[in-house]
Amino acid sequence: MSIITNINKAFDHRIRLGIMSILMVNEYADFKMLKELLGATDGNLASHAKALEKEEYIKVEKQFIARKPNTRYSITKLGKLAFQKHINALEKLIGK
Amino acid sequence: MESKKYLDDISHIKDMMSRSSRFISLSGLSGILAGIYALIGAWFAEKAMKSIAINGSRSYDYFSDANSIEFGNDIIFEFFLIAILVILAAMSTGVILSVRKAKRKNVKLWDTSSKYLVVNFFIPLLTGGLFCLVLLQYNLAGLVAPATLIFYGLACVNASKYTFGDVRYLGLANIIIGLVATQFIGYGLYFWALGFGVFHILYGSLMYSKYDRK
Numbered sequence: 033m034s035i036i037t038n039i040n041k042a043f044d045h046r047i048r049l050g051i052m053s054i055l056m057v058n059e060y061a062d063f064k065m066l067k068e069l070l071g072a073t074d075g076n077l078a079s080h081a082k083a084l085e086k087e088e089y090i091k092v093e094k095q096f097i098a099r100k101p102n103t104r105y106s107i108t109k110l111g112k113l114a115f116q117k118h119i120n121a122l123e124k125l126i127g128k
Numbered sequence: 129m130e131s132k133k134y135l136d137d138i139s140h141i142k143d144m145m146s147r148s149s150r151f152i153s154l155s156g157l158s159g160i161l162a163g164i165y166a167l168i169g170a171w172f173a174e175k176a177m178k179s180i181a182i183n184g185s186r187s188y189d190y191f192s193d194a195n196s197i198e199f200g201n202d203i204i205f206e207f208f209l210i211a212i213l214v215i216l217a218a219m220s221t222g223v224i225l226s227v228r229k230a231k232r233k234n235v236k237l238w239d240t241s242s243k244y245l246v247v248n249f250f251i252p253l254l255t256g257g258l259f260c261l262v263l264l265q266y267n268l269a270g271l272v273a274p275a276t277l278i279f280y281g282l283a284c285v286n287a288s289k290y291t292f293g294d295v296r297y298l299g300l301a302n303i304i305i306g307l308v309a310t311q312f313i314g315y316g317l318y319f320w321a322l323g324f325g326v327f328h329i330l331y332g333s334l335m336y337s338k339y340d341r342k
Contacts, residue, residue, distance in 0.1 A: 049137060053144035061148070069148050119141065122134045 038121035040114055042087050047072050047080045052115045055090060055107035063103040081105060089114055151241040151291040153233065155225040156339060159332025162218035166324035169214035170317055176206050177317070204269065214324075241290055249287035252279050273316025277306030277323045292339070298331045 043049050050070045054061050061069075067077055084090045089111030093104045107115075230237040256279020260272045284299025302323045309319035 046140060049140055050144045053141045054148040057145045057149045065148075069144065119138070122138050125134045126131050126138065 038117055039125075040118045040121075042084065042089065043115065043118050045080060046070075047077065048084055051077075051081060051084060051090065051105070052107070052111065055105060056112065056115060060093075060104050060106040062105070066105065084111070087111075087114075146241065147244075149241050151245045152339075153226045153230040153237055153242070154222070154291055154335075155229045156332045156334070156336030158218075158222040158225040159328050159335055161221045161225075161332070163325045163328030163330075163332060165214050165217045165221075166328060167321055167326075169210045170321040170325060173207055173210050173317055176203060176210075204264065245287055245290040248290060249283050252282040252286055255279065256283070270313035270316065271310070273320050274306045274309035274313075277302050277309060277319060279306075280323070281306055292335065294331070294335060294338075298327060301327055 043052060047070055051066060054066060054069060063077070066072075066081075067074065070077065072080075081090065081092070085092050088108055091106050091108050093106070095102055095104065227237055256275060259279065260275050263269065263271050263275060281299040281302030281304075284295050284302065286299075288294075288296035288299060305319055305323050305327075309316060312319070
């Protein structure tokens with residue numbers, strides 16, 4: 033039963049899973065890159081990113097590049113740990 | 129039922145990780161060397177042309193406009209040979225240096241991102257190569273140089289999504305001078321030297337100082 037508790041509810045959605053996966057292997061990703069890779073709408077992606085930000089799993093930086101607003105996402109230490117735990121739990125569940 | 133969902137999740141995670149990661153083992157040094165090979169090739173090609181102009185039975189003015197250019201089969205063959213040698217040298221250098229860099233960084237060279245890179249690079253490039261053969265078939269040799277630059281540029285722009293974004297600018301620069309070259313037919317060799325030679329050396333040194341020398 034203890035394995036089940038390691039399944040993190042915060043990651044229980046395709047788009048959140050996608051955001052975390054991308055940020056695990058990239059130093060950072062901007063909004064457009066995430067949108068293209070995940071095939072999500074603006075609003076959808078923004079709300080899922082917000083949820084992950086609230087958990088402090090990802091960090092959001094807003095800046096201006098050539099006077100255009102740019103939102104950049106990166107993973108936090110906490111996020112990395114939590115996601116790793118989530119993956120391990122998934123793998124164990126499949127292993128059975 | 130449940131474990132099917134988890135399995136899907138895992139494969140989704142794997143897919144996102146590999147699709148979002150870029151191929152980073154491309155060495156700046158290979159860009160510089162490719163540029164140097166191209167310049168050497170261009171030098172040989174020019175010598176070949178000049179020797180024909182001097183020794184050929186008819187006087188030969190390769191700077192004249194497209195209609196009067198009639199490349200003989202020998203010189204086309206010679207150009208072809210030089211081009212193939214340059215491409216082979218540049219590619220093998222690129223591969224060898226990438227293998228070395230990948231080993232040093234302890235990453236796998238042949239993974240999803242490098243596969244994407246190679247496939248997407250070669251789609252415009254092979255199209256361009258075949259198109260140039262068609263140009264030769266219809267005796268439009270003057271357009272071969274601009275066409276190779278344009279298609280190579282498109283290949284770089286296309287590949288830039290899967291490796292360092294800077295490749296995009298190399299591609300755009302080559303597309304632009306390829307288009308400019310269409311207006312100066314007969315000077316193809318000089319545009320080649322600029323696009324494949326000078327631009328590669330510039331780009332390679334930029335990449336080398338930006339990513340490799342750390």
